[in-house]
Amino acid sequence: MLLPLLWVLAAVAFVGFLAETLRYVLLVLSREDALPxxxxxxxxxxxxxxxWASLAGAAGCGVLMILWTLRIREAAALRSDTVPARSARAVVLGWVVPGLNLAVPGGVLAEVEHLGLDRVPGERPRPGRLLLVWWIAWGLSVVLGVLVFAWSFRGGVQALADGVLLHALLDLVCAVTAVLTVRVVRYLEALVEPTRAVRREILVALP
Incomplete structure (x- = not known):
């Protein structure tokens, strides 16, 4: 359910990016002439x-992503015969509390990757390139979301035009982050819960 919804979020966020870009173009053109x-x-x-579609999709993906994170960290701990470094409450708060959500989600997923790669549990996790890129994209989307919300309280024509550009950038980053999240989910699930090889039975004739 999580992966299909992430793809839907990526699609509607990209539609939002195109729509905001069109709005900005129309704002520029409206300075010279009336528009149809x-x-x-x-x-x-x-x-x-x-x-609205992006907002609804982000909310749905957020809930499912939190539930998935709780499940995957338990699976990683079970695989390595260890205890999760953070409580379930700490993980949930880390996803939703501003400020914490810049650091905790990436840290938790880095711990899952660390255990999935069979590294020494006591060592400090070193996230791989894919996880680092996702972490940067996730942090940028959070910061842009806060900035767009704060910018909505500004008035004036120029502030409106700048707000449209910020919305377009946020939608684009959201789409990219959703696609990266799909890759991260698949990557970590393959590490922690590898697909078992199919066993084939062979009939052997005994003399």
């Missing part, structure tokens, strides 16, 4: 759809 009402209405509808 139908085109403006289409732009507004596309922006509204992209924004």
């Amino acid at each position: 009402g139908g085109l403006v209405s289409f732009s507004d509808a596309a922006v509204a759809f992209g924004g």
Whole structure:
């Protein structure tokens, strides 16, 4: 359920990026001449759809991602015969509390990767390249989300235009982060829960 929803989030976030880009182009063109009402209405509808669909998709993915994180860390601990470094409550708060969500999610997934690679449990986890790229994208999406929210309280034409660009950038980063999350989920599941080889029975004739 998590992976399909992540793909849906990536798609609607990219639609939001295109819609916000179109809105910015229309804002620039409107300085020189009046725009067709139908085109403006289409732009507004596309922006509204992209924004609300992305918000709903992000909320759904967030809940499923937290549940998946709790499950995968338990599987990693079971595989290595260790105890998770963080409690379930700490993991949940780390995903949702501003500030903590910049560090805790990446740290937890790095611990899962560390155990999945059969490294010494007591050593400090060193996240691989894929996880580092995801961590950067995730942190950027969180920071941009806060910035876009704060920017919405500003007034003026220029602030509106800048806000459209920020929304477009946020949607693009959200789409990229969703795709990277799909790769991270598949990667960690393959490490912690490797697919078992199919056993084939062979009939041997005894003399």
